Amino acid sequence: MPILASACYGKDNVRVYKVHRDEKTGVQSVTEMTVCCLLEGEIDASYTQADNSVVVATDSIKNTIYIKAKEHPVNPPELYASHLGNHFLSRYPHISAAHIKVVVHRWTRMSIDGSPHPHSFFRDGEETRNVEATISRSSPSQKGSDVQFDLKSSIAGLSVLKSTGSAFHGFVRDEFTTLPETWDRILSTDIDCTWTWKRFASLAEVQDSVEKFDKAWESARAIIMKTFATDDSASVQNTMYKMCEQILKAVPEVDKTAFSLPNKHYFEIDLSWHKGIKNTGKDAEVYAPQSGPNGLIKCEVARDVSMVIR
Numbered sequence: 001m002p003i004l005a006s007a008c009y010g011k012d013n014v015r016v017y018k019v020h021r022d023e024k025t026g027v028q029s030v031t032e033m034t035v036c037c038l039l040e041g042e043i044d045a046s047y048t049q050a051d052n053s054v055v056v057a058t059d060s061i062k063n064t065i066y067i068k069a070k071e072h073p074v075n076p077p078e079l080y081a082s083h084l085g086n087h088f089l090s091r092y093p094h095i096s097a098a099h100i101k102v103v104v105h106r107w108t109r110m111s112i113d114g115s116p117h118p119h120s121f122f123r124d125g126e127e128t129r130n131v132e133a134t135i136s137r138s139s140p141s142q143k144g145s146d147v148q149f150d151l152k153s154s155i156a157g158l159s160v161l162k163s164t165g166s167a168f169h170g171f172v173r174d175e176f177t178t179l180p181e182t183w184d185r186i187l188s189t190d191i192d193c194t195w196t197w198k199r200f201a202s203l204a205e206v207q208d209s210v211e212k213f214d215k216a217w218e219s220a221r222a223i224i225m226k227t228f229a230t231d232d233s234a235s236v237q238n239t240m241y242k243m244c245e246q247i248l249k250a251v252p253e254v255d256k257t258a259f260s261l262p263n264k265h266y267f268e269i270d271l272s273w274h275k276g277i278k279n280t281g282k283d284a285e286v287y288a289p290q291s292g293p294n295g296l297i298k299c300e301v302a303r304d305v306s307m308v309i310r
């Protein structure tokens with residue numbers, strides 16, 4: 001007898017833009033985000049019995065995303081995601097969890113003749129600031145029970161490259177190995193860094209942390225950039241671990257930090273066939289960036305051993 005093992009549904013790829021107009025100064029600020037909202041709860045009958053009476057239509061979920069963006073601040077995204085998720089649990093007793101993902105796209109204010117422009121912006125890269133929030137009942141069987149907030153914040157799509165200051169040697173050498181050891185290589189990756197907040201026991205607790213969310217994002221971004229630039233890298237593994245350690249130190253409210261980093265390879269090109277040109281080793285200047293395959297290195301660093309499940 002088959003059993004519905006798990007189920008959730010909702011709306012994905014809801015694009016939202018919100019403008020804030022400062023009437024006094026005439027300065028406008030904008031936020032553009034892509035939202036995903038999936039609901040869980042006593043919805044089995046819609047799958048197994050064709051009973052749609054338990055379904056909040058995904059179209060209504062989309063409408064709610066817009067309405068909550070109008071009613072509440074969309075910054076920081078951690079707060080907006082919490083308001084949105086909280087709505088579904090307080091409005092619909094049979095919904096036990098809302099999974100919200102908010103991806104915030106960059107619109108950076110233009111600087112014109114040295115001054116910040118009041119209403120013009122540009123996309124300075126594909127980097128996004130993201131939040132994944134699970135808003136759930138503390139006791140899932142009790143419909144009126146308190147709601148808890150599990151938040152993960154992240155930076156994704158931040159492409160970085162250093163042209164020296166990276167080595168990779170001492171790795172396993174056997175009959176499968178062709179990679180030479182190197183003491184000087186190009187290191188390039190797309191940063192995907194996530195930090196997991198200690199659980200928030202109420203919406204009020206999330207609200208009280210509003211300043212911490214922006215500060216954590218700024219600290220993580222600065223640590224990532226500085227460590228990437230200044231670390232005499234022994235490997236992607238070691239450099240990412242150093243980043244995790246520092247983020248945990250800088251943000252005490254965070255329990256765990258994780259990275260998923262592609263190692264984007266740049267191959268030397270032997271051009272000696274053309275007039276004996278020297279373009280390898282210390283003479284290498286022209287390289288071939290590879291689109292694939294790439295290494296993929298991941299880790300999760302927890303504050304203490306009680307958070308480690310292996």
Ligand SMILES: O=c1[nH]c(=O)c2[nH]c(=O)[nH]c2[nH]1
Pocket residue numbers: 168179234235236237263295297
């Ligand atoms: O930093 C690196 N880590 C690896 O595990 C690895 N493997 C590889 O081929 N190159 C690299 N670089």
